[in-house]
Amino acid sequence: MYAPHHPGTGETVRESIYAVESLWDLVLIYDELLDALSLSSVPVIGTSFGGMMACELAAHRPERVSKMIVLDPIGLWRDDAPVAPYMLMPPEKLPATLYKHLGSEAVQKVIKMPDDPKEAAVATADLVWALGATGKFVWPIPDKGLKKRLHRVKALTMIVWGENDAMVSPVYAKEFAARIANSRIEIIKDCGHVPQVERLDILKPLVTKFLDA
Amino acid sequence: MRVDTPWWEYGDANKVTDYYNWSIDELMLAAKLGFDGIGTNEHHQNPYGFMCNPNLFGATLAKMTRDQGLDHVALLQLGATISSTPPIRLAEEYAVLDCMSGGRLIAGLPAGLGNDVSVCNGITPMEHRERWREGIDLMLKAWTAKEFFAWNGKYSQLPKVNLWPRPVQDPHPPVLIPGAASSSTWEYCHDHNFPYAYLSYFGGKSAHNVMDRFWERASAKGKDANPYRASFLQLVGVAETDRKAEEEFGRHIEYFYHKLLHLPTYYISPPGNADYKSLLNIFMSGPNLLQVSDLSIDLKPLKAKDMIEREFVVIGSPATVRERLEAMAKRLNVGHLMVALQFGSMPHAPGQQKHRVVCARRSPTPAEDVGGPEVGEPLVAEAIAQPARQTARDGHGVTRIASDAVSMRCRSADAHRHNPFPFKRLDVKHGYYEREHDPDTSLQFRSEGENGRQRSTAALSARGGRTDLGRFRRRAH
Numbered sequence: 001m002y003a004p005h006h007p008g009t010g011e012t013v014r015e016s017i018y019a020v021e022s023l024w025d026l027v028l029i030y031d032e033l034l035d036a037l038s039l040s041s042v043p044v045i046g047t048s049f050g051g052m053m054a055c056e057l058a059a060h061r062p063e064r065v066s067k068m069i070v071l072d073p074i075g076l077w078r079d080d081a082p083v084a085p086y087m088l089m090p091p092e093k094l095p096a097t098l099y100k101h102l103g104s105e106a107v108q109k110v111i112k113m114p115d116d117p118k119e120a121a122v123a124t125a126d127l128v129w130a131l132g133a134t135g136k137f138v139w140p141i142p143d144k145g146l147k148k149r150l151h152r153v154k155a156l157t158m159i160v161w162g163e164n165d166a167m168v169s170p171v172y173a174k175e176f177a178a179r180i181a182n183s184r185i186e187i188i189k190d191c192g193h194v195p196q197v198e199r200l201d202i203l204k205p206l207v208t209k210f211l212d213a
Numbered sequence: 214m215r216v217d218t219p220w221w222e223y224g225d226a227n228k229v230t231d232y233y234n235w236s237i238d239e240l241m242l243a244a245k246l247g248f249d250g251i252g253t254n255e256h257h258q259n260p261y262g263f264m265c266n267p268n269l270f271g272a273t274l275a276k277m278t279r280d281q282g283l284d285h286v287a288l289l290q291l292g293a294t295i296s297s298t299p300p301i302r303l304a305e306e307y308a309v310l311d312c313m314s315g316g317r318l319i320a321g322l323p324a325g326l327g328n329d330v331s332v333c334n335g336i337t338p339m340e341h342r343e344r345w346r347e348g349i350d351l352m353l354k355a356w357t358a359k360e361f362f363a364w365n366g367k368y369s370q371l372p373k374v375n376l377w378p379r380p381v382q383d384p385h386p387p388v389l390i391p392g393a394a395s396s397s398t399w400e401y402c403h404d405h406n407f408p409y410a411y412l413s414y415f416g417g418k419s420a421h422n423v424m425d426r427f428w429e430r431a432s433a434k435g436k437d438a439n440p441y442r443a444s445f446l447q448l449v450g451v452a453e454t455d456r457k458a459e460e461e462f463g464r465h466i467e468y469f470y471h472k473l474l475h476l477p478t479y480y481i482s483p484p485g486n487a488d489y490k491s492l493l494n495i496f497m498s499g500p501n502l503l504q505v506s507d508l509s510i511d512l513k514p515l516k517a518k519d520m521i522e523r524e525f526v527v528i529g530s531p532a533t534v535r536e537r538l539e540a541m542a543k544r545l546n547v548g549h550l551m552v553a554l555q556f557g558s559m560p561h562a563p564g565q566q567k568h569r570v571v572c573a574r575r576s577p578t579p580a581e582d583v584g585g586p587e588v589g590e591p592l593v594a595e596a597i598a599q600p601a602r603q604t605a606r607d608g609h610g611v612t613r614i615a616s617d618a619v620s621m622r623c624r625s626a627d628a629h630r631h632n633p634f635p636f637k638r639l640d641v642k643h644g645y646y647e648r649e650h651d652p653d654t655s656l657q658f659r660s661e662g663e664n665g666r667q668r669s670t671a672a673l674s675a676r677g678g679r680t681d682l683g684r685f686r687r688r689a690h
Contacts, residue, residue, distance in 0.1 A: 014489040017339070021367070087484050088332065090477060121496035128492055132339050132485025139337040139485075 004033060006049075008133035009126070017133040023056065023144055026137055030057045034064055043211055044155070047071040047196060048167075049134045052146065055176075058157075059149035068155040069207060072165050072193050076176065077143035081169040087135050100164045100192035110197050150179035157183035158210045160203065162191035218260045229263075236264075237273055239555055244278050250287030250319065251278075252551060254391075255294050256326075257333035261473040267292055267321075268306045275314035288314050289551075291391050291410070292321025296341050297334035300348030300369060301376075304355040308380045316381035321410070322349050323391040324398060328480040339485035342397065344368045349388075356385040389444065389549075393481075394423045396430070397491060402442070403434045410444035410551065414474060416524040417447060417541030424545040440548035447541065449552040450528035458528040462559075463517035466526050469557030470512045526556075 007029070008017030020026055030053065034042065044065050046054030051073025058065035074083055084097050099107045113120045138144060157180045161173040173185045186206055191199040240251040253270040256262035264270055267290045278286050288310060293303045311318040324330075324345040331338045347366045354362065355376045364371040380386050391410040392398035402409040409427065413420050424445070428438060436442070448469075452458035487495065512520075521528055527537045542550055 008489075018343075087338070088479055090479060118497065121493065124496045125489065125492040128484045128487075129489050130484075132483075135483075135485055136337055136339040140331070140335045 002037065004030070006130070006134055009130045014129060017136065020136075023137045026053070027056050027060050031061055031064070040064065041066045043067040043069070045069040045071070045207070046073065048193065049074055049138065051075070052138070052142070055146055055150060055153065055180075058153040058155050059146070060152075062152055062154040065153070065155040067211065068153070068157040069160065069210060070157070070176065071160045071195050071203075072162055072168050073159075073172075073176065074138060074142040074168055075144070075146040076172055077141055078169075078171065078175065081171050083142050083169075084167045086167060087131055087139070097166045098193045099198060100162070100166075100190065101198060104198065106197055106200070110194075147175075147179065150176070151181075153180045155182070158186060158206070159183055160186045160188060160195055160206065162193055162195050162198065163187050163189050164191060165193045167193040223260060236555075237270065237277070240270075240274060241277055241281070241283075243554070244274075244283045244286040245281070248286065250289045252289035252291045252321075254291035254321075255323075255329065257329045259328075268310060271310050271318075272313060275310055275317070278317075279314065284315060284317070287317050287319050289319040289389065290321045291389075291412075292323060294325035294329055294334075295322060295348035295352075296325055296344040297330045297336050300351045301355060301364075301371060301374065303348070304352040304376055307352070307386060308356065308376060308378050311380035311382055311386050312378050316386075318380065318382070318386040319389055320352075320386040321389050321391050322352070322407075324395070326393070326476070326480075327482045327486040328476065331483050331486065332480060337485065338483040340368070341486050342488070346401070353385060353388075356380055391444075395487070395491065396426070396494065397488060399427050399430050400434075403431050403436050406436070406442075408442050408444060408549065410446065410549070411547075412446045414446070414448065414470075414525070416526065417445065417537075417545055418524045420445065420545055424547070428546060438546060440542075440546045443545065443547040444549035444551060445541070445545055445547040446551040446553065447538070448526040448556050449534060449538070449554055450526060450556075451531055451534050452528070453530065455529040455533050458530065458533075459518070459521060462526065462528050463521075465557030465559045466517045466520055466528075467557070470515065470520060470525065473557070474512065 005012050006017075007020050007026075008014050020029065034040075041064050044054045044057060045068070046052070048071070051070035052075035054065070054068055054070055055073060055075055058068050077083065086094060086097065089097065095102055095107075095111050099111075101107060102111075113123055157176075159173050159176050159180075161170040163170055170187060173187065177183045177185050188195050188199050188202050191202075195203045240253070243251050251274060253264055253267040253274070254262065255264060255267045257265055271288050271290050274288055278284070278288075290307065290310065293306065295303060307318060307320050322345075324342060327338060327341065330336045330341050336344065347368050351364055351366060351369055351374075354364075355374050356379060358374070358376075361373050361375045364374055388407050389410050390398060390402050390407045391412050392402075393412055399409060401407070411420060411423060411427070413423070424443065427443065431438065431442065448466075450458055450462040450465075452461045515523075520526060524537065524541075527534055527541070529537070538550065541547075
């Protein structure tokens, strides 16, 4: 399995994001990554912004995505259910928007900052930078035309949504499903925006079964 | 804490009619009182400041100052926000202002606040600074290019640029870069020899750290410590005595800092706005970097007396204000002093000024001390003029600008005091303007009877003459 880091995050040079000027550039980076890895067609899984990028790749290069799983993706917009303005939130409000059970062990493990002040400073800077580096492609409204491209997706698709997602309402599950021909929806109960953290117990068998089928 | 102010709950368009007109009146008053310049700025969608385009006001002031014979007063646009406006349009508007005013424009080219650029105008935070830098390059070229040119930028693509009109000032109006303590803005200023204006609202004392670092960066880049590389904005209130000043301004200070100034970090600088280095810098430095000059801090626990003590606002008798401003200008090494004289819930300024004129009559400062202000001069002119003279004796004079941001009950005659006139162009390679070092230069205020009205005229020279506009090189016609 390959888990590419978005430019400017993870192990990439932070400033590398400046060279990626548009969403189109970013889609082509994924296309060329598959070329470089000599992978003609692969299953793709993405969450939130990553879910949107999975859809973009599958819409631009339908033949390269064999199956697709998206977890609470952004990328569509409804005025009656606006995506939470996650880049314009007080830092303390963001975790509460992402997770249903902030106090749970799994969530605490993910959001806990390092004890060392220097490491914590770097981690905080990385977190803000990651929001900026991904936000570059969706600011100020995460609706960059995907709705006009989703019909091109050929991959068998599973749309997974946390029932209590306060970031992107589960009503969007139907919006994605309506535009992707071979798709089905899985709503995960008692779960916020990040199922892989909050309800891995439910998500894991779902994903395995979907990929094995 | 609530950070957004709904118009329908708090706004009143009829009152705003007054605010806009009062602000213009107050800036005109500042021009008449002898300020070297008057400033207007751009902010959006908040009750603190809603001059959405400073050039609307600059154009009004250009005409009004001209009609009233105030042809020595600079118009400082503090200014238009380049990242969220087509830069070619701003090049045009600034050229228009320079022409309308007869060459009195100081071209403020701020990067602007994240909330204005990205929240109110939808610009991607990560592109904010790139757009700003490219926009300035385009504006300078549009003003100065001898030939038509095509512009193939990342954010502007123009098939042919042939700007009409071009500015009166040659090669272009002086540039000033207002900023809010971002180190990458200092780097930019030093690299381009543009003067920097630190728009802190927390006074000179809290600016030591920031300005020291500004000068350290200048030195590291081999730049001199010419004070005209730097400008500082200070809220100022003058009354007859220190005690009266506290009584008079206390509640307005609290109104301003408690109700108008709060801006959370995630609005000022949404993710992507500050570059990664700056982020590391901020998070590594902890709370000591800016001390209080962070608009996200809750200021409500601070009362007026605390804020006066910490010199967020410089208030007091003319002597006190003079002394503090002088010390501040020296400590920060700033050559251009901007003052906001109208802040918080202060009533319309002319009433205030009238009051101060009366005070001045009752307790004139000894002539030998202030170089001869005449009876009847407003205290504020007295207080501001003296530091200019004093620092001039010390080797550099201080430019004084009054600036304004129209606010709800805060028509801040944000009188950004700037002094364009005693500027001279150093040379083409140096993009900043330097005031002529003339120790004899002093600011005198003359009172003239005009149609039975009292009128103060600034005269900027010991010879008592008008400011010498000839020091600006004009485009030959």
